[in-house]
Amino acid sequence: MQKNTFHFNTNRLMVIINGALVGVLTGIAVSVFRMSIEHSLSWWRDMYTYIKNGHWSMLVLVVLINLVIGVIVALLVKKEPNIAGSGIPQVEGQLMDQLHLNYFSILWRKFVAGILAIGSGLMLGREGPSIQLGAAVGQGVAETIKVDHSQKKSLIAAGAASGLAAAFNAPLAGVMFVLEEIYHSFSPVIWLGALAGSVIADAISTIVFGQTPVLAVGQLPIIPVRLYGLLLILGLVLGLLGFLYQKTLLASQKIYQWTHLPKYLNGLIPLMLVIPLGLFWSNGLGGGNNLVLALGHHVPGIKILLAMVLVRFIFSMISYGSGLPGGIFLPILTLGALNGAIIGQVFVIFGWLSASYLIDFVVIGMAAYFAAIGKAPFTAIILIIEMVGSVTHVLPLAFVSLVAYLVVDLCNGAPIYESLLNRLLQNQEEDGGQQLITLEVPVLAGTVLEDREIRNIDWLSQSLITMVKRGNQSLLPAGDLILRPGDTIYVRTAQAESKKVRASLLLKM
Structure with missing residues (x-):
């Protein structure tokens, strides 16, 4: 007689715990970032009003301050070019294994440069930088607790979602943005960690900024x-x-x-x-x-x-x-x-x-x-x-x-x-192109991978499949293993070839 035993599934519990940890740290970092920008913008608006009221001599000071801001930000960007722009393309590149970034360099330089640039009144948003800050926090946590490549990407995604959640007080949008725009796949591990982080980050942001929606425009009439x-x-x-x-x-x-x-x-x-x-x-x-x-x-x-x-x-x-x-x-x-x-x-x-x-x-x-x-x-x-x-x-x-x-x-x-x-990828110098990396590729319906035996797939010469993830199972890539929609395969390849390899595996039938 077979004895039934009960086992706790701790894998997803750890995904939630780690995602929540990333959410706490991201919520704090982005809330400080957001508050600093708001105070800076308020100061600049008051300064321009003060000048218009007849204190035109202060205009010289404003020019000098902006020159100093420009030089400081220029030095930060020169030292770390990946803090330029919104940061969302860089995060997307990370999750597609096309970019490999130094999280600490990104974190503090983007934080300082973002406050100076956005807070000066330029027509730039805080949300993209908040997403990159969150991704850097997630990467930092992953490297500190020494998780594998797949879990590292999960924590980067959780940080990105948490960053948007804290910036906009929009936790569900944070999760959906990561799945739809950045990661391009509905991976259970990704959305679970992202949801945990987003909820916690939003809670922290709500404590700091209150519960009023960011764009509360009042009662909307129903459109007939x-x-x-x-x-x-x-x-x-x-x-x-x-x-x-x-x-x-x-x-x-x-x-x-x-x-x-x-x-x-x-x-x-x-x-x-x-x-x-x-x-x-x-x-x-x-x-x-x-x-x-x-x-x-x-x-x-x-x-x-x-x-x-x-x-x-x-x-x-x-x-x-x-x-x-x-x-x-x-x-x-x-x-x-x-x-x-x-x-x-x-x-x-x-x-x-x-x-x-x-x-x-x-x-x-x-x-x-x-x-x-x-x-x-x-x-x-x-x-x-x-x-x-x-x-x-x-x-x-x-x-x-x-x-x-x-x-x-x-x-x-x-x-x-x-x-x-x-x-961004076109403009980057091609250094470190032969470094080996592991791609995480979802098996999607209607693509060349669906319902195919591994041995019957036309693998590029620069690629090697190392593992297949099916639900909670990790399967060896035997030649007769049939790939199903929802599976995730792990492919080893050179960094310079990663984009070509990924594209070949996501081709439509």
Whole structure:
């Protein structure tokens, strides 16, 4: 007679515990980062107001401060080039085994440089840097407790999700962003650790900043079904505008080649240009969450909205194209809100829409614009629900986000962070290319790996399969083992060949 025994499954418990530890550390780090930026932006707005009130001699001090900030950030970026930009492409590269980073160098330099650059009023977001800070924390924990390669990636993903959760008070969006945009696979180990970290990081952020949603714009009226034709137009227009944003952002990095400055000194240009902008429109400085909140109380006329969009679009490109540490996450949402408001005002003028629904177009515009640019509709929907604090608009959010996504897809637009990663990899020097690394590749339905025996798969000569993960089981890669959707294979290859090997294993049938 067989005796039934009970065993605790400690593997996933450890994933949750380690993810929660990463969430605690990331929540603290990102909360301090976020608070420092908010205080810095407040100080700069007060300073510009003070100067406009007749104290013009202080303008010399402002120029000197921005020059010092530019030099400090330039030195930090020169020493650690991987802190430039948002940091999300770097995290994606890590999880795809295409980049290998020094977590401590990233952590402290991104923290300091991010506060200085974003806090100076440039139109950059804190969310991308927060994600990279979280990923660095996750990597640091992984290397400290000495886990294997797969668990290390899980903790990096948990840190990235925790960073977004703490920056936006959006734990579910943090998890979904990692799965949809960064990791590109629904791995149980990845989402479990990411969820544990996100919940804890969000709890810490909530203790520090309160429970009010980041973009609490008030009560939203329910959009009647008869207006869904207008929502279709909204999605089509935002999809085209999102595609324009993608192309312009990628081109903005080339513009600085004309300056003939060393790449790490490009940040001095936006730091000087932000001064007249601050004197002219101090409330427009920063990522733009204050503008979205203002739209919740009053939506200006079309001329003012167009001016806001034009200024923010151009200066966002100047800010990000310089390579300064700072993201595009919140600036994208702000532009989406403003574009949604403009389209809504056009409908109001033609008598097709009541002005009471303008706030709906602001909120839906944020989701659709981000869904188009990032090609991450699930993240966009969940993020806006959590940031606005309303679940009554799931259907219109999903509808318009899907339309905008399809428009960009038909235009052959790629996810913006994927494009930025490809640009980053192209620009990097090819050193250490022969270093052997282990790729973690999911077996997806409809690809060349599905329902194939290992011996019948055309493996590239530079690759060697070492293990197959199926649920909680680790299987030896015997030749007659049939791979199933949901499996994860571990492949040893040279770093220089990693992108080619991964692509060959994810080909569609």
